[in-house]
Amino acid sequence: MNEIGADRLGSAADDVYAMLIEAHAGLTPEESHRLNVRLVLLLANAIGDRERIRAVIAAARRHPRDPSQRTT
Amino acid sequence: MPRYAYRRFPYTTPPELRGAAGRRWPVVVVGAGPVGLTAAVDLALQGIEVLVLDDNDVVSVGSRAICWAKRTLEILDRLGVGERMLAKGITWKVGRVFHRDRELYSFDLLPEAGHKMPAFVNLQQYYVEEYLVDRCRELGDRIELRWKSRVAGVSQTGERVRLAVATPDGPYTVDADYVLACDGVRSSVRQLMGLDFAGQVFEERFLIADVVMAAEFPSERWFWFEPTFHPGQSALLHKQPDDIYRIDLQLGWDTDPEVEKRPERVTPRIRAMVGERPFELDWVSVYTFQCRRMERFVHGRVIFAGDSAHVVSPFGARGGNGGIQDIDNLCWKLAAVLRREAPEALLASYDEERIRAADENILNSARATSFMTPKGPVERLFRDAVLELAEEHAFARRLVNSGRLSRPHHLGGLTLQTPAEDPTVPMAPGAPCEDAPIATPDGRRWLLELLRGGFRLLHRPGDTPPRPVDGVPMLVLGRDFEDLEGLVARRYALAPGATVLIRPDQHVGARWPEFDPGAIRVALARATAGVPS
Ligand SMILES: Cc1cc2nc3c(=O)[nH]c(=O)nc-3n(C[C@H](O)[C@H](O)[C@H](O)COP(=O)(O)OP(=O)(O)OC[C@H]3O[C@@H](n4cnc5c(N)ncnc54)[C@H](O)[C@@H]3O)c2cc1C
Numbered sequence: 001m002n003e004i005g006a007d008r009l010g011s012a013a014d015d016v017y018a019m020l021i022e023a024h025a026g027l028t029p030e031e032s033h034r035l036n037v038r039l040v041l042l043l044a045n046a047i048g049d050r051e052r053i054r055a056v057i058a059a060a061r062r063h064p065r066d067p068s069q070r071t072t
Numbered sequence: 073m074p075r076y077a078y079r080r081f082p083y084t085t086p087p088e089l090r091g092a093a094g095r096r097w098p099v100v101v102v103g104a105g106p107v108g109l110t111a112a113v114d115l116a117l118q119g120i121e122v123l124v125l126d127d128n129d130v131v132s133v134g135s136r137a138i139c140w141a142k143r144t145l146e147i148l149d150r151l152g153v154g155e156r157m158l159a160k161g162i163t164w165k166v167g168r169v170f171h172r173d174r175e176l177y178s179f180d181l182l183p184e185a186g187h188k189m190p191a192f193v194n195l196q197q198y199y200v201e202e203y204l205v206d207r208c209r210e211l212g213d214r215i216e217l218r219w220k221s222r223v224a225g226v227s228q229t230g231e232r233v234r235l236a237v238a239t240p241d242g243p244y245t246v247d248a249d250y251v252l253a254c255d256g257v258r259s260s261v262r263q264l265m266g267l268d269f270a271g272q273v274f275e276e277r278f279l280i281a282d283v284v285m286a287a288e289f290p291s292e293r294w295f296w297f298e299p300t301f302h303p304g305q306s307a308l309l310h311k312q313p314d315d316i317y318r319i320d321l322q323l324g325w326d327t328d329p330e331v332e333k334r335p336e337r338v339t340p341r342i343r344a345m346v347g348e349r350p351f352e353l354d355w356v357s358v359y360t361f362q363c364r365r366m367e368r369f370v371h372g373r374v375i376f377a378g379d380s381a382h383v384v385s386p387f388g389a390r391g392g393n394g395g396i397q398d399i400d401n402l403c404w405k406l407a408a409v410l411r412r413e414a415p416e417a418l419l420a421s422y423d424e425e426r427i428r429a430a431d432e433n434i435l436n437s438a439r440a441t442s443f444m445t446p447k448g449p450v451e452r453l454f455r456d457a458v459l460e461l462a463e464e465h466a467f468a469r470r471l472v473n474s475g476r477l478s479r480p481h482h483l484g485g486l487t488l489q490t491p492a493e494d495p496t497v498p499m500a501p502g503a504p505c506e507d508a509p510i511a512t513p514d515g516r517r518w519l520l521e522l523l524r525g526g527f528r529l530l531h532r533p534g535d536t537p538p539r540p541v542d543g544v545p546m547l548v549l550g551r552d553f554e555d556l557e558g559l560v561a562r563r564y565a566l567a568p569g570a571t572v573l574i575r576p577d578q579h580v581g582a583r584w585p586e587f588d589p590g591a592i593r594v595a596l597a598r599a600t601a602g603v604p605s
Pocket of ligand 1: 102103104105106107108125126127128132135136137138139140197221222223224254255256257259260261280359377378379380386389390391392393394395
């Protein structure tokens, strides 16, 4: 079992996803980009553990697919 | 060409237009869709006479509801059509979600046995309406169905409602104590009363096709994000009786619905999905979906239920299911008010309970539809990232939203329910009742079959011997029924002495660790908006 991707949101998953989308409401792509960066930094601090953050970065960098195959 | 043989229901000239005196009805239901017909049967079984007016003379035409949820089946079983639906319908409980050509995950909506009704039955809406019409006819001395009778005017005083009805023989008026407006999403009653219907439209088009084919797809719900057979969009496959499959294909907002409905457009899309097996198109429509609700459902003596009161996009099957649950919630209250067993104030709890339920249905349907049709580039990036991560990570699979399927609403914390001493107890006040296999002297039965016909007290013997309170029938475990697999005790957390007050709509109204007649009396009064006797 991959520990970083284990489900910790439980029944709040849909609420959390909606909160993230809602946070971007009304922003230009550039503003959204900046918001995402602030979010990453704040979430990294919320995790507060260098080795966990290293594992999260590694998981995010692993691309399940070659980007050139993307259709959208 | 639809396979279903539509039959016209006979129109007859109403007495009011034959020179006879019209009568005043306790309840007139406007609309003979699944919701209005369910209301007619429910009220008739409680001894209330009902007139049903419908502007048409045929059951639902085309591709509409197919998925009927467990709670709906339990309600319709109480009303006498559940077993027929089960016999004809396709039973399913597993859903699979695919991204491109790979399965991301599957879910099981009812992993545990010991329920009379399955998680879902797929059955075309026209069959459900046909069975309900048959049931109305069985109750013919209490239900009058009038076809080709369009409601064209509504007015009310504090005492009654008057409806103007248009028929092939001309107009007439009819008076009622209460009117149930079950006349669908374009409700005439709502419009005639000038009432609002606020919400959101999803800027997306979906091709909904019913396809006749002999195929070996299992009885499961299959949903694809960006399948290779329909690039960049979503697709849904569902099995129905009569070798019919329901296929939903997302089309994009810029498509022309008239063009997309043409067989020469539809056939290649279906062909790409189902491969070389032969098929025939039974029905094709192109829909845009919306989520809306009225601000309130009770307007004096006119009460809205079903699509007239709230409408959702179909991902999650919460439309028809939600509407039938409105009726389950409303009819015992209305019958009690009409019999003067409860004050009119009880009807306000229908607004409180079903508006919260409608909001839950709208929230879930809207989120699923948004996930399928992301608005703007950032939402799409998030959606696509979830799909990418979902192959590897459990948390992301949980975020993938292809529809959160209809579940009954938990009525905890609302006015009629008496809070439990221990708020963490399972089957807390407000919980929808769970089924369980039992035996009575008549043989093997189901618990929900006993919880019918009014309030009930479910009790497990403890130190205090139980006695009837205010004429509410007791169901004592081990005395009135045998708990065959111990599931009643487990699902209801019935320790010795535990007593559960169950509402006529099979939701827990109150519960106690001991048998306490005084507390029961107070809770019963609260559950009927009354004062303790
Ligand atoms: C593609 C699609 C798929 C769906 N899938 C599902 C599903 O799987 N599960 C689910 O639960 N729901 C589903 N739904 C939703 C479901 O079809 C509706 O929620 C349901 O039909 C609502 O029932 P109703 O009785 O409130 O209204 P309707 O079925 O619309 O019935 C209203 C009735 O009122 C009559 N009427 C209208 N105006 C008047 C008037 N002025 N006078 C007299 N009569 C009048 C109409 O003729 C009609 O008979 C789906 C809907 C669509 C479009």
